[in-house]
Amino acid sequence: MSTSQSGLSPEEELLKRVESSKRKAAYKAVKDYLDPSYKRIGIGSGSTVVYVVEAIAALGPDVTSGMIFYPTGAQSEELIETAGLTLQPINKLPSGQQLDVAFDGADEVDTRLNLIKGGGACLWQEKIVATAAKKFVCVADYRKLSPRLGISWRKGIPIEVLPMAAPRVLDELKRIGSENPKIRLGLPGKAGAIVTDNGMWIIDAPFPPLMFPDDDEKRERVQNAANGVWFVDDLADHLIKIPGVAEIGLFSGKNGQEVATGAQKPVAAYFGMEDGKVQRKLADGHVQFFWDP
Numbered sequence: 001m002s003t004s005q006s007g008l009s010p011e012e013e014l015l016k017r018v019e020s021s022k023r024k025a026a027y028k029a030v031k032d033y034l035d036p037s038y039k040r041i042g043i044g045s046g047s048t049v050v051y052v053v054e055a056i057a058a059l060g061p062d063v064t065s066g067m068i069f070y071p072t073g074a075q076s077e078e079l080i081e082t083a084g085l086t087l088q089p090i091n092k093l094p095s096g097q098q099l100d101v102a103f104d105g106a107d108e109v110d111t112r113l114n115l116i117k118g119g120g121a122c123l124w125q126e127k128i129v130a131t132a133a134k135k136f137v138c139v140a141d142y143r144k145l146s147p148r149l150g151i152s153w154r155k156g157i158p159i160e161v162l163p164m165a166a167p168r169v170l171d172e173l174k175r176i177g178s179e180n181p182k183i184r185l186g187l188p189g190k191a192g193a194i195v196t197d198n199g200m201w202i203i204d205a206p207f208p209p210l211m212f213p214d215d216d217e218k219r220e221r222v223q224n225a226a227n228g229v230w231f232v233d234d235l236a237d238h239l240i241k242i243p244g245v246a247e248i249g250l251f252s253g254k255n256g257q258e259v260a261t262g263a264q265k266p267v268a269a270y271f272g273m274e275d276g277k278v279q280r281k282l283a284d285g286h287v288q289f290f291w292d293p
């Protein structure tokens with residue numbers, strides 16, 4: 001096995017770089033979007049959110065003791081509790097109230113801040129929490145940046161389904177052009193499907209890269225959805241209406257502008273870059289790089 005000057009293998013070097021990039025993105029996102037006056041904060045799932053919670057906890061009880069944190073599943077519940085932060089399930093957020101901000105990761109982010117989420121099977125509660133927030137902020141590393149959804153994340157769009165409906169959902173996905181959709185299986189050595197925190201299954205449905213409505217190059221092909229070429233929003237609308245589908249891992253639709261209600265797209269996405277910088281992309285398309293988050 002080849003090792004670098006640091007004594008690490010190339011795989012270990014890559015892992016270290018990726019983890020450091022996630023961490024920097026998380027600290028910058030928290031610095032920019034966690035106002036000390038906020039009371040209700042959503043915390044997503046995945047390996048990047050670990051650093052978001054670390055950055056929040058590092059602010060200390062003077063800042064965090066008046067805040068309540070709302071998780072998106074078992075993993076984020078544990079993260080919040082272990083960090084000594086106050087936990088409350090999202091069903092305790094009174095009707096008519098919103099979270100001040102929610103932070104979450106993503107599996108792929110396109111240039112318009114549409115997201116694929118659910119690589120870790122947590123998408124349903126994540127969508128509830130993201131859309132309950134005035135500001136939804138995405139935190140990721142450079143591998144998640146993509147011109148279009150479906151280019152870098154080739155495993156497919158995660159779709160949470162009622163187990164008894166899974167065969168019918170698979171049929172419909174194939175009919176509309178998904179390339180070999182599959183029920184996600186459990187860990188190696190564990191027979192059967194992955195069961196989500198909500199008792200559902202996940203189907204991963206790959207599609208050709210998703211188009212934007214103002215894409216002219218493939219407009220003609222898009223008229224024929226049977227070939228699997230879809231506009232992001234059209235596909236999201238179609239998938240969510242398939243009987244038996246509980247929620248989909250496409251976060252799209254209206255822009256996540258400041259103080260939006262029900263927006264699935266973030267107001268800002270932070271990417272830890274390979275060179276140590278943090279890239280911030282805003283919903284209005286503005287991009288900035290920061291050396292020292």
Ligand SMILES: O=C[C@H](O)[C@H](O)[C@H](O)COP(=O)(O)O
Nearest residue numbers: 046047048105118120121122
């Ligand atoms: O189901 C998992 C969630 O959608 C995660 O936020 C997503 O998979 C990104 O996870 P990570 O930060 O580990 O790449």
